Amino acid sequence: MSDPRELYQQVILEHNKKPRNFGKLEACTHHAEGHNPLCGDQLDLTLVIENGLVQDIKFTGSGCAIDVASASLMTGAVKGKPVAEAEAMAEQFRGMVRGELEPGTQTPLLGKLTLFSGVKDLPSRVKCAVLPWATLHAALKGEEEASTE
Amino acid sequence: MSTLIQPLDVVAIRKDFPLLSRVLHGKPVIYLDSAVSGQMPVQVIERMAHYEREEHTNVHRGVSTLSQEATDHYEAAREKVRKFIGAGSVKEIVWTRGTTEAINLVAQTFGRMVVKEGDEILLSAMEHHANIVPWQMLAQEKGATIKVIPMTDAGELILESLDELITERTKLVGVVHVSNVLGTVNPVKEIIARAHAKGVPVLVDGAQAVPHLQVDVKDLDADFYAFSGHKLSGPTGIGVLYGKLAHLEAMPPWHGGGNMIRSVSWEKTTYMAAPGKFEAGTPPIAAAIGLGVAIDYLTGLGLDRIAAYEHELLVYATERLSAIPGLRILGQAKEKASVISFVVEGIHPHDMGSLLDGEGVVVRAGHHCAQPVMTRFNVPATTRASFAYFNTREDVDVLVSAVQKAIELFS
Numbered sequence: 001m002s003d004p005r006e007l008y009q010q011v012i013l014e015h016n017k018k019p020r021n022f023g024k025l026e027a028c029t030h031h032a033e034g035h036n037p038l039c040g041d042q043l044d045l046t047l048v049i050e051n052g053l054v055q056d057i058k059f060t061g062s063g064c065a066i067d068v069a070s071a072s073l074m075t076g077a078v079k080g081k082p083v084a085e086a087e088a089m090a091e092q093f094r095g096m097v098r099g100e101l102e103p104g105t106q107t108p109l110l111g112k113l114t115l116f117s118g119v120k121d122l123p124s125r126v127k128c129a130v131l132p133w134a135t136l137h138a139a140l141k142g143e144e145e146a147s148t149e
Numbered sequence: 150m151s152t153l154i155q156p157l158d159v160v161a162i163r164k165d166f167p168l169l170s171r172v173l174h175g176k177p178v179i180y181l182d183s184a185v186s187g188q189m190p191v192q193v194i195e196r197m198a199h200y201e202r203e204e205h206t207n208v209h210r211g212v213s214t215l216s217q218e219a220t221d222h223y224e225a226a227r228e229k230v231r232k233f234i235g236a237g238s239v240k241e242i243v244w245t246r247g248t249t250e251a252i253n254l255v256a257q258t259f260g261r262m263v264v265k266e267g268d269e270i271l272l273s274a275m276e277h278h279a280n281i282v283p284w285q286m287l288a289q290e291k292g293a294t295i296k297v298i299p300m301t302d303a304g305e306l307i308l309e310s311l312d313e314l315i316t317e318r319t320k321l322v323g324v325v326h327v328s329n330v331l332g333t334v335n336p337v338k339e340i341i342a343r344a345h346a347k348g349v350p351v352l353v354d355g356a357q358a359v360p361h362l363q364v365d366v367k368d369l370d371a372d373f374y375a376f377s378g379h380k381l382s383g384p385t386g387i388g389v390l391y392g393k394l395a396h397l398e399a400m401p402p403w404h405g406g407g408n409m410i411r412s413v414s415w416e417k418t419t420y421m422a423a424p425g426k427f428e429a430g431t432p433p434i435a436a437a438i439g440l441g442v443a444i445d446y447l448t449g450l451g452l453d454r455i456a457a458y459e460h461e462l463l464v465y466a467t468e469r470l471s472a473i474p475g476l477r478i479l480g481q482a483k484e485k486a487s488v489i490s491f492v493v494e495g496i497h498p499h500d501m502g503s504l505l506d507g508e509g510v511v512v513r514a515g516h517h518c519a520q521p522v523m524t525r526f527n528v529p530a531t532t533r534a535s536f537a538y539f540n541t542r543e544d545v546d547v548l549v550s551a552v553q554k555a556i557e558l559f560s
């Protein structure tokens with residue numbers, strides 16, 4: 001990517017403005033907080049997991065557009081999915097934004113989330129895109145905190 | 150609009166900075182990040198390269214002609230620093246790796262000597278982490294406490310309470326001369342006088358001041374004054390601690406090793422006098438010589454002319470940025486250096502930083518190693534443009550239109 005503007009596509013800008021699944025699940029079964037110490041981004045993720053499925057998921061927090069849009073799109077993508085599949089998606093997302101996996105062919109679970117693939121050309125922003133997924137991973141493992149330090 | 154007086158020949162000056170001809174993302178680079186690191190003129194780069202090509206050896210070693218030459222150049226740079234900041238003696242000029250190391254040196258030697266359990270260290274609300282963390286580490290070790298001089302919403306220190314904040318337990322005041330986030334030029338001379346009236350020594354973090362102001366440590370009566378070479382159009386890896394000779398003489402050495410000793414035996418080791426006792430190991434020789442050339446370069450341009458020119462740029466940039474709806478400038482001090490931190494409603498500074506980068510505009514987006522300042526102003530981060538003597542009014546125009554483009558994209 002020669003121009004960082006290419007990353008700021010309409011979908012990302014729109015999700016930043018109106019994040020989906022924004023809020024807190026009071027009766028959650030899983031919870032984790034994510035921090036990006038370099039930027040000060042923070043994310044609070046609450047989930048309800050029943051019968052091995054992500055029944056519900058919400059997030060609150062503050063961060064840049066990449067972080068907020070990533071959280072918004074992630075929550076939409078994993079809702080209703082089996083936990084194992086959500087974990088696999090997290091793996092594919094991380095591999096994609098680090099440039100280790102080819103978007104699409106090697107990330108079949110990600111669907112439209114491949115629009116974040118351009119982040120790999122902005123190394124300083126990879127952590128922003130990954131923070132929601134790292135927080136999800138922590139919550140599913142029963143850890144309270146995730147950091148992209 | 151104000152008219153920009155150009156007593157400096159900026160067109161000619163820009164030719165000394167090869168990086169300014171670079172292209173980023175297909176756009177000419179606009180370097181507005183001198184508060185992160187100043188660019189080095191070719192004169193500095195070439196002098197350092199010359200040293201490495203034809204003069205490289207070690208200093209203070211043996212009788213070889215090469216070593217003597219290197220030592221002479223290296224010590225001549227120390228003399229240039231002395232003159233530049235108005236110190237009385239080269240014995241008061243200690244080479245360090247930078248401002249951070251200089252402050253740690255003071256904390257770990259002078260600080261450990263004078264701070265006891267229950268004592269207080271007074272810092273200002275606008276310190277860089279470099280002038281916070283070394284004191285927190287010392288306070289933790291000694292059971293001392295840190296107190297803070299507050300600031301106004303405009304980013305000026307509130308000095309009405311200074312006399313109450315300095316108590317009989319206060320062992321040191323640490324204050325930044327120019328805030329790296331807000332650009333505020335603090336009245337350090339007044340602060341020092343009021344601290345001295347109570348017998349308390351003062352360390353000044355001058356990292357952001359020396360590139361913009363003519364500093365005179367004797368006039369300020371600073372006990373310690375720390376700064377870095379790379380903010381001063383010099384290289385990274387070299388910095389300066391100025392300390393009053395009486396303090397430096399009373400302080401124990403810090404790092405031990407070669408270069409800082411008089412004699413070593415298994416029974417007893419004796420140390421060099423200041424500044425040698427604080428300079429263990431092989432120093433960054435080319436960097437010290439390079440810093441000397443950077444000082445020559447700045448002195449040649451004239452610090453007063455640099456300050457006047459940068460002030461004009463600051464006024465122009467403030468005027469243009471302030472006119473952008475939704476943009477807020479942090480730091481509205483009356484006395485300000487050419488640093489502008491801003492936030493734009495609805496756009497995180499990191500997004501702004503990436504989008505400006507796409508336009509070739511190099512700025513810093515983040516907390517600027519001053520998280521307590523971010524907390525004070527209730528922002529996660531800011532975007533900061535800092536202007537140097539090689540920047541132009543056109544650079545400001547490119548910045549303004551790049552900010553406007555980012556706002557349009559996010560609207």
